[in-house]
Amino acid sequence: MTTLLADIGGTNARFALFDGATHTPPVNLALDGFTGIAAAIASFLGDRPAPGAAILAVAGPVDHNRVTLTNRGWVVDGAEIAAALGIARVQVVNDFAALSWSLPHLAGPDLRPLGGGTAEPGAPIAVVGPGTGLGVGAFLPPDRILVTEGGHASLAAHDAREAAVVEWLRARHGHVSAERLLSGQGIENIHAALVALDDAGTEPLVAAHVTARALSGECRTCREALEMFCALLGGVAGDLALIYGAKGGVHIAGGICPRFPDFLAASRFRARFEAKGRFKAWLAPIPTSLILRPDAAMLGLSALARQT
Known part of the structure; x- marks a missing residue:
């Protein structure tokens, strides 16, 4: 199963695809040209089929799989993104959760x-x-x-x-x-x-x-x-x-x-x-x-x- 990985900041977001072993080189997108994070993800995916899952790391406290991107006022909601893009499961985590998972691998x-x-x-x-x-x-x-x-x-x-x-x-x-x-x-x-x-x-x-x-x-x-x-x-x-x-x-x-x-x-x-x-x-x-x-x-x- 392919999983979309996203590291989302206030100005830019980095996207990659994970195949179960390694991830593709991250692609950086400036967010100013998008109306929301779902549009940015769709732009990254392009003509590729929807991945089976997605994990989005966002700065801010996550509550019920959603977080507000303070600098933009965007709400990153896992359920809404899943429905909009046809992704079976979208998990939203704090950006320092992602960093914490990286620690034993550095x-x-x-x-x-x-x-x-x-x-x-x-x-x-x-x-x-x-x-x-x-x-x-x-x-x-x-x-x-x-x-x-x-x-x-x-x-x-x-x-x-x-x-x-x-x-x-x-x-x-x-x-x-x-x-x-x-x-x-x-x-x-x-x-x-x-x-x-x-x-x-x-x-x-x-x-x-x-x-x-x-x-x-x-x-x-x-x-x-x-x-x-x-x-x-x-x-x-x-x-x-x-x-x-x-x-x-x-x-x-x-x-x-x-x-x-x-x-x-x-x-x-x-x-x-x-x-x-x-x-x-x-x-x-x-x-x-x-x-x-x-x-x-x-x-x-x-x-x-x-x-x-």
């Missing part, structure tokens, strides 16, 4: 090591991914995953400078979640807070400009913002290792960190990962890695398709 060039030792066989593996938001998930051997809304948990500051940034943001937003600082918008929030705290008078910058100026060394505040981002990410990754018991490793996903892998590796990420007081020795052997494989979600969807 190896070698798929990953950039970020410290620690060797993964413990048969132990849980966690993933956290800053992007538009902050996704969190885990693979629980032998055959379960657990995806949560952990990105919205409260963020803990580690030092006075971070506490000042958190307080500045709390005055504007009330609750300060991990996602408030660990996302594209989060980089902008950290930079804006540092500018305000230092009374620097610098114009607000978008995340891409903060990152570029940090990496070039031309902006001290930008560099501090990116350093703080990496340190806070390490702290949250360490929290997840403790929460999930993730002795199989903690992986960093999302679209942000692959843009500066060397900076992340040289940052305080790993030191902060281990900075958990009496549990530093417990955390020290746990490997941390950056996911470099661009089709990791497809790898996870393939693994899920084999089970269904």
